[in-house]
Amino acid sequence: MSLYRDVGVVLRVGKLGEADRIITLLTRRYGKVRAVAKGVRRTGSRFGARLEPFAHVDTQLHTGRTLDVVTQVQTLDAFGVGIVADYRRYTTACAVLETADRIVAEEREPVLRMYLLVVGVLRALADGRRDASLLLDAFVLRAMAFAGWSPALGECARCGLSGPHAAFSVPLGGTVCGQCRPAGASRPSSATISLMRALLDGDWNEAEISEDTVRREGSGLVAAHLQWHLERQLRSLPLVERSTAHGAGAAAGNPPESEAGEGAPDPVPELIRERAGTLEPSLGERPTDPSGRR
Numbered sequence: 001m002s003l004y005r006d007v008g009v010v011l012r013v014g015k016l017g018e019a020d021r022i023i024t025l026l027t028r029r030y031g032k033v034r035a036v037a038k039g040v041r042r043t044g045s046r047f048g049a050r051l052e053p054f055a056h057v058d059t060q061l062h063t064g065r066t067l068d069v070v071t072q073v074q075t076l077d078a079f080g081v082g083i084v085a086d087y088r089r090y091t092t093a094c095a096v097l098e099t100a101d102r103i104v105a106e107e108r109e110p111v112l113r114m115y116l117l118v119v120g121v122l123r124a125l126a127d128g129r130r131d132a133s134l135l136l137d138a139f140v141l142r143a144m145a146f147a148g149w150s151p152a153l154g155e156c157a158r159c160g161l162s163g164p165h166a167a168f169s170v171p172l173g174g175t176v177c178g179q180c181r182p183a184g185a186s187r188p189s190s191a192t193i194s195l196m197r198a199l200l201d202g203d204w205n206e207a208e209i210s211e212d213t214v215r216r217e218g219s220g221l222v223a224a225h226l227q228w229h230l231e232r233q234l235r236s237l238p239l240v241e242r243s244t245a246h247g248a249g250a251a252a253g254n255p256p257e258s259e260a261g262e263g264a265p266d267p268v269p270e271l272i273r274e275r276a277g278t279l280e281p282s283l284g285e286r287p288t289d290p291s292g293r294r
């Protein structure tokens with residue numbers, strides 16, 4: 001048994017037995033960590049309230065045989081206070097946590113960049129100064145860059161020919177040239193591709209002057225791109241891991257029964273699936289208008 005300390009964001013909270021919870025943390029040094037918080041479902045628990053989703057906490061844990069145990073918690077930022085006050089911010093923040101949880105598939109692998117991204121977007125959502133939808137798209141684009149899934153936003157995703165190119169194909173990985181363009185690739189406006197690039201680069205002056213139709217189209221493309229990669233990531237797992245992948249922590253060797261009652265979540269966060277569904281033409285499956293206009 002050894003003690004360690006780390007700061008992290010609470011991604012997910014599940015029940016364990018009568019009184020305990022399993023907390024999934026995205027920590028600064030150790031990456032994704034799942035740990036037991038004992039007795040937190042009893043009234044009067046010392047740190048139950050500090051271990052809610054969106055909380056940014058400083059924790060002390062001790063290493064257990066199967067799961068680590070949380071022994072101390074101090075709140076660094078109670079992002080939940082500002083976030084739950086507004087339904088749109090709340091659903092956006094939920095999608096952020098779920099996206100981070102799905103992208104970081106392995107436990108105990110340092111993912112400092114991802115931790116910083118999540119803390120940054122939760123802070124911005126709690127502040128309420130930026131548009132929640134733009135924040136989600138900026139987060140997803142940067143999280144995908146972290147995962148190595150960045151869409152091409154200029155050059156051709158397939159042959160590398162420098163752009164700009166008018167067509168966008170999710171399966172091929174972004175903008176595609178006239179030669180590589182598959183039948184039915186979508187044709188987003190050039191303003192949409194510019195917005196996506198601004199969000200990826202953190203150019204908020206540019207992003208915030210974008211029009212609503214451009215934002216909607218961008219959200220659809222960003223979400224469709226993420227959905228495609230998350231579904232592909234899940235399919236690439238062996239079948240036995242697939243059934244437990246996002247719930248039982250097969251990689252960490254934890255017994256599946258420890259997660260009873262939590263249930264494996266959908267590989268794609270609901271809000272992302274919804275936004276991907278708004279894309280016209282969806283996922284580049286539909287034939288483009290032969291006139292070239294949309």
Ligand SMILES: [Zn+2]
Pocket residue numbers: 156157158159160161176177178179180181
């Ligand atoms: Zn090409």
